[in-house]
Amino acid sequence: MSEAPDPAPAIALTARGLHKSYRVGGRPLHVLKGVDLEVCEGEILAIVGKSGGGKSTLLHVLGMLDRADQGQIVFEGRDRAALGAAERARLRNQAIGFVFQFYHLLPELTALENVLLPAMIRHGGAAWRRERGAARERARALLALVGLGDRAHHRPAQLSGGERQRVAIARALENQPRLLLCDEPTGNLDGRTARDVQTLLWGLNERQRQTMIVVTHDERLAEEATRVLHLDDGRIRERSTPGVEDLPAAAAAAGRAGGDPADDPVGAAG
Numbered sequence: 001m002s003e004a005p006d007p008a009p010a011i012a013l014t015a016r017g018l019h020k021s022y023r024v025g026g027r028p029l030h031v032l033k034g035v036d037l038e039v040c041e042g043e044i045l046a047i048v049g050k051s052g053g054g055k056s057t058l059l060h061v062l063g064m065l066d067r068a069d070q071g072q073i074v075f076e077g078r079d080r081a082a083l084g085a086a087e088r089a090r091l092r093n094q095a096i097g098f099v100f101q102f103y104h105l106l107p108e109l110t111a112l113e114n115v116l117l118p119a120m121i122r123h124g125g126a127a128w129r130r131e132r133g134a135a136r137e138r139a140r141a142l143l144a145l146v147g148l149g150d151r152a153h154h155r156p157a158q159l160s161g162g163e164r165q166r167v168a169i170a171r172a173l174e175n176q177p178r179l180l181l182c183d184e185p186t187g188n189l190d191g192r193t194a195r196d197v198q199t200l201l202w203g204l205n206e207r208q209r210q211t212m213i214v215v216t217h218d219e220r221l222a223e224e225a226t227r228v229l230h231l232d233d234g235r236i237r238e239r240s241t242p243g244v245e246d247l248p249a250a251a252a253a254a255g256r257a258g259g260d261p262a263d264d265p266v267g268a269a270g
């Protein structure tokens with residue numbers, strides 16, 4: 001008896017025909033020249049390419065932080081173009097975590113307050129009074145997870161570059177995003193700490209099928225991703241399309257029945 005083929009993995013995010021130009025001093029700089037890509041739920045997609053090639057630009061567009069001049073973004077079946085500003089902001093806050101290349105921590109807040117910020121935005125007003133205890137617990141646990149349990153009350157200026165990067169990672173995880181976008185998450189770390197951060201991210205992927213797009217110059221990170229795309233001259237030049245068997249073991253095992261998205265990354269990783 002022949003077995004039914006595995007169902008295709010669900011698509012978390014699709015981009016079609018993305019174009020993006022900047023204009024500086026009256027001259028256009030065409031950075032994205034028709035980018036197409038798809039990210040499946042539970043995969044780690046690495047994006048590599050030369051400096052200045054548009055990787056951060058692409059990630060910002062995919063995360064709906066910036067808009068393309070042309071093209072389509074569909075996140076979890078919803079077209080970006082059909083979303084109002086408030087709905088887009090809600091999705092960014094609750095469903096998408098972003099680790100910025102240059103961290104973008106708020107200088108007047110401590111590490112702990114920076115990590116708490118997405119939760120404060122999520123549960124504004126009266127709900128925050130109810131939620132803040134649990135949010136604080138999670139923020140503390142996330143800081144411990146990235147090795148900064150004893151830096152919670154430092155402001156960004158009182159942290160090293162790599163420590164700021166790790167605070168940014170903790171902040172991106174605070175709201176338990178379904179899609180995590182990381183721009184050079186190990187770019188400022190020593191080899192050992194870079195591996196610790198990779199272990200943390202890959203652990204989230206294995207345990208709860210955390211979907212991730214990781215822009216990186218770190219070869220080891222790229223090698224160990226589910227799939228690697230090269231951004232070259234504004235287009236995706238090479239792509240290896242995986243079969244289901246190439247998805248991470250946990251993703252394949254969880255099947256499309258899915259892990260529990262409500263799994264707590266802190267608890268699960270602890």
Ligand SMILES: Nc1ncnc2c1ncn2[C@@H]1O[C@H](COP(=O)(O)OP(=O)(O)OP(=O)(O)O)[C@@H](O)[C@H]1O
Pocket residue numbers: 022023024029031049050051052053054055056057058101
């Ligand atoms: N806001 C902006 N205005 C004008 N030009 C910009 C802007 N942001 C980026 N650029 C230019 O667009 C190009 C792509 O920038 P981007 O930051 O996306 O590159 P990258 O691939 O992330 O590079 P790196 O690996 O160095 O981080 C660069 O040449 C950059 O100078």
Ligand SMILES: [Mg+2]
Pocket residue numbers: 055056057101183
């Ligand atoms: Mg960049």
